[in-house]
Amino acid sequence: MAKVISESMGELYQHCPRVATIVTAQAKGKENAMAVALHTLLSFNPPLYVISITPERFTYQLIVDSKEFGINFLPFGEAELVASVGGSKGQEVDKFQRFNIAKDRPVKTAVPILKAAYAAYECKLFDDRGYGDHRLLVGEIVAVHLLKEALAPEKVLDLDKVSPILYLGKELYATASGDTLRKLDREVYGRR
Numbered sequence: 134m135a136k137v138i139s140e141s142m143g144e145l146y147q148h149c150p151r152v153a154t155i156v157t158a159q160a161k162g163k164e165n166a167m168a169v170a171l172h173t174l175l176s177f178n179p180p181l182y183v184i185s186i187t188p189e190r191f192t193y194q195l196i197v198d199s200k201e202f203g204i205n206f207l208p209f210g211e212a213e214l215v216a217s218v219g220g221s222k223g224q225e226v227d228k229f230q231r232f233n234i235a236k237d238r239p240v241k242t243a244v245p246i247l248k249a250a251y252a253a254y255e256c257k258l259f260d261d262r263g264y265g266d267h268r269l270l271v272g273e274i275v276a277v278h279l280l281k282e283a284l285a286p287e288k289v290l291d292l293d294k295v296s297p298i299l300y301l302g303k304e305l306y307a308t309a310s311g312d313t314l315r316k317l318d319r320e321v322y323g324r325r
C-alpha cells in the first residue's frame with residue numbers, strides 16, 4: 134500500500150468520518166434546519182460548542198439575528214432527514230413543513246428542538262468569527278435535551294441503542310455499532 138503526497142487540498146473533507154448533525158435556528162417568525170458536519174465541543178467550563186458554517190446559509194442569518202442556535206444529534210434512521218435539510222434552502226422552503234419535522238419545546242431559547250434527536254443542545258451565541266470561507270459560531274450550551282435510554286450505565290452513548298450518523302463526504306453515510314466497542318484504559322496503555 135503506497136501513500137501519495139499531494140499539495141492539493143481538494144479532498145480534505147473526506148479524510149475522516151464526521152458526525153452529521155442538524156442545526157436549527159429561528160428569528161422573526163421564521164425557523165429553519167440545516168445539516169452540519171463541521172462542529173465540536175470546545176470547552177467544558179463554560180460549556181461551549183462550535184459549529185462552522187458558510188455565511189451564505191439562510192441559517193447563518195437567523196443565528197445572527199436571534200443570537201441563538203440548536204444542535205441536534207440524530208440516530209442513523211434519520212440520515213435521510215439530514216440529507217433533506219442539507220439539500221434544501223430555508224430561503225425557498227419551510228423545511229419543517231416540507232419534511233414533516235416534529236419538534237420538542239425549547240426551555241432556555243426559542244430554537245426548534247427535533248423530537249427525533251437523542252441529544253440536542255440549546256446554545257446562546259458566544260462568538261462569531263470568520264475563518265477562511267466559513268464562520269465559526271461558538272455557542273454557550275444553556276440547556277441539554279437527552280433521551281435517557283441513549284446512555285449506557287457509564288454515561289456514554291449506548292451504541293446498542295443509538296447508532297450515530299457518520300458522514301463520509303460525497304453523500305455517503307455510515308454508522309458505528311456496539312460490536313466494535315473496545316475499552317482501552319489510558320492509565321494502563323500509557324504505561325505499557
Ligand SMILES: Cc1cc2nc3c(=O)[nH]c(=O)nc-3n(C[C@H](O)[C@H](O)[C@H](O)COP(=O)(O)O)c2cc1C
Pocket residue numbers: 153165166167168169170171172185186187189190191192193215216218219220221222223224300
Ligand atoms: C451531511 C451534510 C453536512 C453538511 N455540513 C455542513 C457544514 O458543516 N457547514 C455548512 O456550512 N454546510 C454544511 N452542509 C450544507 C448545508 O446543510 C446546506 O447548504 C443547506 O442547504 C443550508 O441550508 P440553509 O440555506 O437553509 O441554511 C452540509 C450538508 C450535508 C448534506
